[in-house]
Amino acid sequence: MSALTENGEHRGDRDGEGVPPGGGLTTGEVARRLGVAPTTVRTWDRRYGLGPDGHTGGRHRRWTAGDVARLERMCALTATGLPPAEAARLARGEEPPAVAPAGETAAGARRPPSRSRAGSGLSLGDVRQECKGVARAALRLDAAALDRLLLDAVTEHGLVAAWTEVIVPTLQAVGRKWQTSGERYVEVEHFLSWHVSGVLRRTTPDTVADRPGSTVVLACVPGENHTLALEVLSAALAQRGVPVRMFGGALPVESLVAAVRRTGPAAVGLWAQSRTTASRPLAQHVAGLEWGVRGARRKPVVLTLGPGWTGQAVAGAVRPTGLAGAVAVLESVAAR
Incomplete structure (x- = not known):
């Protein structure tokens, strides 16, 4: 897997790198890269016009780095709860429609109900x-x-x-x-x-065999009890064979530090649902923790997860977009 930038992006994804020359990626490869089903990619292509810009000979479609970037934005937008049609419009770079009075289109015509x-x-x-x-x-x-x-x-x-x-x-x-x-x-x-x-x-598998230096620690920050999204991330990593230590809601600072020092994880994911619970000093403190023998000291990669961290940049921490982005970053870090 390609190296990651500080923001969790794959270096090979920039400027067309990481995509096979002359061919691009197959739909199956794109789906695995995004963490979605191939049928989802095909549906987004057919229903929302998010297919490849170029075409190659034969029946199989090939996706370039630009095509994949558009789909990654679609994933990130839908992960926030945005309806797929609206997310697709933004992923294509289109401007929002003109604002019209409730029940009317921009041209003034009545529109049918659009919500199920x-x-x-x-x-x-x-x-x-x-x-x-x-x-x-x-x-x-x-x-x-x-x-x-x-x-x-x-x-x-x-x-x-x-x-x-x-x-x-x-x-x-x-x-x-x-x-x-x-x-x-x-x-x-x-x-x-x-x-x-x-x-x-x-x-989810009951247990995943430990690999020294590859463990991922997941915990909600103190005062945060919304654990469901973190449970999903833990399950997704376990399905991919990544050893996880899940500590759930509102882990006290002292307990979090003790867990990191005892496990020596490759990465630590800190979930905050609310801006009132997200703590930049805590994330920076965890990112600075070290362990190991002198001359070979190690630090964890820290991920700030959840909507509470929106707008709160933490130096040295990675802020992935959505579940698929978090899975990709942690799987890559654990594999190093």
Whole structure:
């Protein structure tokens, strides 16, 4: 795997490097690189016009570095919960449409409703069909159906794509619902989150053999108890054979430092859901920790994960974009 820049980018991805000359990457290779299913790449091509700019002879399409960069932006945007159609428009570099009054287009014509609904008026937007089934099962508190649908999504699309394209949009829709409904539907969000955790445990290897110097430590910063996204990252790494030490929510500073010194990890991922919990001094302190014999001291690569770190640059830390970006960086660092 190619070397990484300080911001977590693959050096070979710049200026066309890292793409085979004269041919480019196949759709399967692009999908593996992004951490999504090949069907997802084909759907984005067919539905949103995110296919290769150039064409080669034969039936197989080839993707250049520029094509892949566009898809990487699509992944990053959808990971934030942006509807795929809007994310695709931004990934293509198009300007946002002119603002029009509610219910009208820029030209003044009435437009049909563009958002899909499931169950008790849960607004999902332009999402995968699977989201609607997951939302209905969650709203009905139907455990058996929800488990089946979540397992099907992970099996069909892979964990990274299932999280990005099915689970996150549904969780965000539920969150919007309870925020605008006087704290109703909180039980739906908790129910859905619990079953996602259960599916992760069922689809993740029990243990991954340790490789000295290759362990990844994952923890929420002190005061942060939102662990689900970190659980997904831990599961995705375990599926790729990366040894992980997961410490979950609100790990005290002293405990975090002790864990890093005892495990000597290749990387440490610090999750912050809120700007109020993200701590730049903490991330810098962890990045400065050293261990090993004199003359061969080592430090971990620190990743600042989660929306809480937005706008808070930490010197020496890597800020990956989305789940796929975090998996790529940590897999590469652990392999060194």
